Amino acid sequence: MRVRDLMLVGGVGLGGTAMMIGRAATPPGATISGKVTFTGTPPKMKPIDMAKEPFCARLHAAAPVLTENVTTGPGDALRWVLVYVSAGDQGSAPATETVRLDQKGCQYIPHVLVVQPNQPLDIYNDDSTSHNIHPLAKVNAEWNKSQPIGAPPIHAKWESPEFIPVKCNVHPWMHGWHLVLTTSHYAVTGEDGAFRLQGLPPGKYTITAWQEQFGTQSQDVTVTGSETKSVSFVFKATPY
Amino acid sequence: MRSHTRWLAVVSGWGVLLCAAGGGAAPARAQESHIGGMTGHAAAAKPLYERYCAGCHGDEGDARGENAQWIDPKPRDFTMAVFKCRSTPTGTLPTDADLFDAVTRGFVTTNMPPWVALTPGNRADLVAYIKTFSPKWKTGHAGTPITIPPEPALSIESMRHGRDLFQKMECWKCHGTSGHGDGPSAATLTDNKDLPIHPYDFSSGSRFMCGVTNRDLYKIFMTGLDGTPMPSFADDIKPADGWDLVHFLRTLQPLDTPEARMWKAWLATHAQELKPIGPPGTGQ
Amino acid sequence: MRVRITRRGGTAQMSWLLSAAVTSGCLAAALALSGGRSKAYTAYSLAVHKASAIPAFARKYGLRCSACHTVWPELNAFGQRFKDNGYQLGNERDSPMWQSPAYWPIAMRTTPQWHLESTTHQITDAAPAGKTLSQTGFDLSGVDFLLLGTLHKNITFGLVPTLDADGTTGLEAAFVRFDNLGQSPWANLKVGKFELDNLLSEKRFTWLSNNGGFLYAYHYLPSGSANNFGFGDNQIGAEFSGHSFNSYTRYSVALLTTDDGEPGLPGGKSMDAMFTLSQAFAPGGGLGPQRVGVFGYLGHRPTTFETVVGAPIPGTGAGNKSFYRIGATAQLWLGNLELLPLVSHAQDDAALGPGPEKPTWNNALLEAHYVATPRFMVQGRYELTRMSTQGDPATPQTLGDADAFALGFRYYPFMISRDGMALHGEFAMTRTTGTAPLSGDGSGVDPADPATKVWSRSLLLAFDFAF
Numbered sequence: 001m002r003v004r005d006l007m008l009v010g011g012v013g014l015g016g017t018a019m020m021i022g023r024a025a026t027p028p029g030a031t032i033s034g035k036v037t038f039t040g041t042p043p044k045m046k047p048i049d050m051a052k053e054p055f056c057a058r059l060h061a062a063a064p065v066l067t068e069n070v071t072t073g074p075g076d077a078l079r080w081v082l083v084y085v086s087a088g089d090q091g092s093a094p095a096t097e098t099v100r101l102d103q104k105g106c107q108y109i110p111h112v113l114v115v116q117p118n119q120p121l122d123i124y125n126d127d128s129t130s131h132n133i134h135p136l137a138k139v140n141a142e143w144n145k146s147q148p149i150g151a152p153p154i155h156a157k158w159e160s161p162e163f164i165p166v167k168c169n170v171h172p173w174m175h176g177w178h179l180v181l182t183t184s185h186y187a188v189t190g191e192d193g194a195f196r197l198q199g200l201p202p203g204k205y206t207i208t209a210w211q212e213q214f215g216t217q218s219q220d221v222t223v224t225g226s227e228t229k230s231v232s233f234v235f236k237a238t239p240y
Numbered sequence: 241m242r243s244h245t246r247w248l249a250v251v252s253g254w255g256v257l258l259c260a261a262g263g264g265a266a267p268a269r270a271q272e273s274h275i276g277g278m279t280g281h282a283a284a285a286k287p288l289y290e291r292y293c294a295g296c297h298g299d300e301g302d303a304r305g306e307n308a309q310w311i312d313p314k315p316r317d318f319t320m321a322v323f324k325c326r327s328t329p330t331g332t333l334p335t336d337a338d339l340f341d342a343v344t345r346g347f348v349t350t351n352m353p354p355w356v357a358l359t360p361g362n363r364a365d366l367v368a369y370i371k372t373f374s375p376k377w378k379t380g381h382a383g384t385p386i387t388i389p390p391e392p393a394l395s396i397e398s399m400r401h402g403r404d405l406f407q408k409m410e411c412w413k414c415h416g417t418s419g420h421g422d423g424p425s426a427a428t429l430t431d432n433k434d435l436p437i438h439p440y441d442f443s444s445g446s447r448f449m450c451g452v453t454n455r456d457l458y459k460i461f462m463t464g465l466d467g468t469p470m471p472s473f474a475d476d477i478k479p480a481d482g483w484d485l486v487h488f489l490r491t492l493q494p495l496d497t498p499e500a501r502m503w504k505a506w507l508a509t510h511a512q513e514l515k516p517i518g519p520p521g522t523g524q
Numbered sequence: 525m526r527v528r529i530t531r532r533g534g535t536a537q538m539s540w541l542l543s544a545a546v547t548s549g550c551l552a553a554a555l556a557l558s559g560g561r562s563k564a565y566t567a568y569s570l571a572v573h574k575a576s577a578i579p580a581f582a583r584k585y586g587l588r589c590s591a592c593h594t595v596w597p598e599l600n601a602f603g604q605r606f607k608d609n610g611y612q613l614g615n616e617r618d619s620p621m622w623q624s625p626a627y628w629p630i631a632m633r634t635t636p637q638w639h640l641e642s643t644t645h646q647i648t649d650a651a652p653a654g655k656t657l658s659q660t661g662f663d664l665s666g667v668d669f670l671l672l673g674t675l676h677k678n679i680t681f682g683l684v685p686t687l688d689a690d691g692t693t694g695l696e697a698a699f700v701r702f703d704n705l706g707q708s709p710w711a712n713l714k715v716g717k718f719e720l721d722n723l724l725s726e727k728r729f730t731w732l733s734n735n736g737g738f739l740y741a742y743h744y745l746p747s748g749s750a751n752n753f754g755f756g757d758n759q760i761g762a763e764f765s766g767h768s769f770n771s772y773t774r775y776s777v778a779l780l781t782t783d784d785g786e787p788g789l790p791g792g793k794s795m796d797a798m799f800t801l802s803q804a805f806a807p808g809g810g811l812g813p814q815r816v817g818v819f820g821y822l823g824h825r826p827t828t829f830e831t832v833v834g835a836p837i838p839g840t841g842a843g844n845k846s847f848y849r850i851g852a853t854a855q856l857w858l859g860n861l862e863l864l865p866l867v868s869h870a871q872d873d874a875a876l877g878p879g880p881e882k883p884t885w886n887n888a889l890l891e892a893h894y895v896a897t898p899r900f901m902v903q904g905r906y907e908l909t910r911m912s913t914q915g916d917p918a919t920p921q922t923l924g925d926a927d928a929f930a931l932g933f934r935y936y937p938f939m940i941s942r943d944g945m946a947l948h949g950e951f952a953m954t955r956t957t958g959t960a961p962l963s964g965d966g967s968g969v970d971p972a973d974p975a976t977k978v979w980s981r982s983l984l985l986a987f988d989f990a991f
Contacts, residue, residue: 143331
């Protein structure tokens with residue numbers, strides 16, 4: 001199995017470790033790494049009341065799940081931030097590995113999922129309840145499919161680059177993102193806010209960080225050889 | 241008297257009218273619709289759209305007509321190219337005939353009236369025009385209509401199996417255990433523009449939005465109503481089983497249908513054989 | 525006030541032909557039927573209450589005027605179906621129960637205007653041989669209060685009180701209609717005072733001027749007739765009607781009191797009957813379907829009345845004599861050009877005047893609308909009326925012949941679903957032989973010589989609005 005798949009599937013369980021996603025484990029070329037943090041006061045993530053879905057409520061009886069739109073970590077780190085090469089990419093081979101999305105405990109795992117155009121995406125229902133998967137695509141085709149208990153995975157793919165919010169209408173608290181990128185140079189920050197873009201050929205790149213509530217920031221970075229450059233993003237957080 | 245002058249005025253007046261009639265062609269916009277043997281032309285439909293549609297759907301098809309602010313549910317946003325009533329799978333564009341039927345039928349309980357009085361030619365032109373508002377019609381094609389097997393004979397077994405599907409597919413989560421549109425998730429439903437939307441209340445007895453026949457009802461849950469919380473069950477319900485669900489859903493309506501009659505007669509002596517619909521273990 | 529163009533005998537050369545009994549009876553009946561109102565001599569009195577463009581519906585349903593009207597107030601196919609369905613869209617939100625309680629089904633329409641009227645050969649005290657009389661200036665129409673809607677799903681009402689610019693009030697329409705009886709669009713029953721099911725509606729006319737704002741076909745009566753019937757006048761009675769789902773096939777039959785819409789049963793106890801039938805087809809790509817229709821009216825008018833101190837007692841009319849009207853009409857579309865032809869044939873019983881023969885006449889008209897955009901149209905009309913048999917054989921064959929011609933435009937600066945305004949321009953001309961024009965312009969007195977051709981002209985610029 002490729003490193004990337006391991007990362008995606010295991011991402012949540014790894015907790016504080018940054019999820020580094022690249023084409024290979026040790027690719028040649030330059031590396032851009034850094035950390036995404038915030039200043040100010042971020043909104044407090046609220047516990048989700050799943051009482052209307054007893055099956056899921058029981059799963060989280062000990063510790064209620066929090067909303068994830070601004071997830072923070074130690075040292076003012078921001079989690080679930082996409083960092084990617086938004087300009088300057090000299091061409092990425094199309095990705096063919098299947099990406100997996102789980103609906104588990106009435107949550108999308110991962111909360112932020114990245115795929116490339118036409119990359120296979122399998123959606124699983126691990127719960128003993130029905131879900132409907134409703135990606136609110138605008139550039140791509142919007143669809144909405146039911147997935148009852150024990151149903152086989154839904155095979156999906158996205159054709160065009162787009163940041164697609166995904167929801168389940170039956171469980172309105174379920175919210176996630178499908179980020180469709182043409183570049184293969186991207187990372188989603190973990191709880192420590194760290195990211196690492198590897199295997200970049202020499203050149204000038206625009207690196208963009210996207211957070212679902214705070215928007216985007218970009219920086220231009222020029223790399224040569226196999227150097228490692230450090231870049232930081234600081235989002236200004238407001239409580240509302 | 242000056243009657244010569246008067247008749248001159250008469251003749252020239254008619255001349256002006258006839259010349260104006262001949263010179264009204266608008267520049268062509270190469271977009272067509274095809275419904276049966278009929279071809280609709282978007283170029284012909286701009287004044288029709290302004291006349292009949294733009295007040296709600298907006299000059300740009302973006303659902304921002306001057307009247308849109310007052311109505312609920314909101315008009316369709318043609319720039320998104322997402323349509324409820326289709327014969328095609330979820331996530332695909334509807335066929336021209338689907339759009340034509342929607343214009344003709346209107347949407348019951350909404351502000352969209354049936355435009356059946358317009359000539360078929362006008363309606364075909366409008367369908368072509370609607371398709372100019374989204375680039376999706378240029379890059380993509382309409383989906384392939386789903387295959388609907390012929391409707392089997394009505395039976396209690398069919399309706400009971402349909403009822404099992406209603407439970408298993410958790411239709412009741414939105415539509416309620418007895419179809420009143422009051423399921424546990426009903427209150428929180430929103431459409432693709434984040435506006436509140438209500439599940440269909442079978443007990444209202446009102447017509448289905450996408451047509452009145454059993455076949456129309458079959459299409460609703462097999463294609464989903466794109467843009468709404470109603471998903472497609474095409475991956476989950478076998479084509480033949482779909483008719484069972486149709487037959488059961490008809491019994492939820494307070495209408496005098498063959499399904500309702502048969503179900504009521506059977507229920508009179510067999511009601512205790514049915515397990516309640518709803519979450520497991522709740523007794524409901 | 526509706527278009528009231530009842531002709532009353534007043535010409536000296538006619539009256540000697542009538543027997544004394546018939547003359548007095550007819551005049552008394554006519555006076556009773558007309559409520560004793562004087563003839564419309566003033567220029568502003570005609571061009572009102574002819575239209576029902578009802579923004580209350582636009583507000584209720586959120587549709588632009590242009591959805592129901594080719595250009596308001598003329599109905600298009602969608603508006604015709606809406607009306608046939610009892611002012612209901614059929615979206616299960618037609619009952620007023622679904623409306624905000626603040627919604628009130630009322631609309632008003634009026635038309636401030638500048639106009640010019642000119643009529644030749646008018647007899648005055650100073651000019652017994654006749655002269656041209658003209659009027660010009662800024663003027664007002666009356667006001668129509670249009671209260672129409674549903675009382676409940678499939679129960680429709682209409683109420684149209686009117687206020688003339690001179691303060692006279694009237695009740696133009698008042699009816700209730702039971703729609704879709706037995707869930708079928710083929711059965712609807714309307715009772716009260718209402719417009720006849722005229723395919724070419726004079727109430728939803730796009731003409732406003734004194735000489736252009738009515739059809740001779742709908743009001744013409746032979747010189748000296750005691751009849752008072754006009755297709756254009758709203759009648760009191762019951763109408764049973766029906767239509768196909770898309771209203772392309774339509775029919776109606778009506779039973780009407782013989783009073784030409786005057787309340788209080790002033791006439792006799794007989795009944796009038798009317799039928800209409802039309803069928804539309806939808807070939808080609810015109811703005812609307814092609815419709816053809818026929819209509820017929822069989823009426824009665826009393827020729828004698830019980831009297832007291834010489835005055836007729838209302839409702840005691842007897843000696844009912846019949847008259848009939850039959851015709852055919854069409855709505856044809858060539859692209860944006862609409863053609864509205866109408867032909868009709870009419871005959872009155874000889875006892876209704878003015879002589880020993882049954883007066884018979886024919887009418888033909890062609891109206892054309894070029895609807896350049898939903899907000900601009902130009903229009904023209906030519907109409908001719910020809911006597912084929914004079915009631916009084918001694919009168920010239922051409923007496924009463926009429927030609928009417930009109931040209932106009934309507935421009936709607938905006939088109940929304942709340943109200944409507946039109947800038948209206950119109951020029952209309954009539955030529956009547958030996959009689960005053962039906963517009964009543966000038967002195968309204970017939971010329972001395974029955975061969976004289978009287979020309980009457982109207983020029984009108986108006987702001988027509990409804991809200």
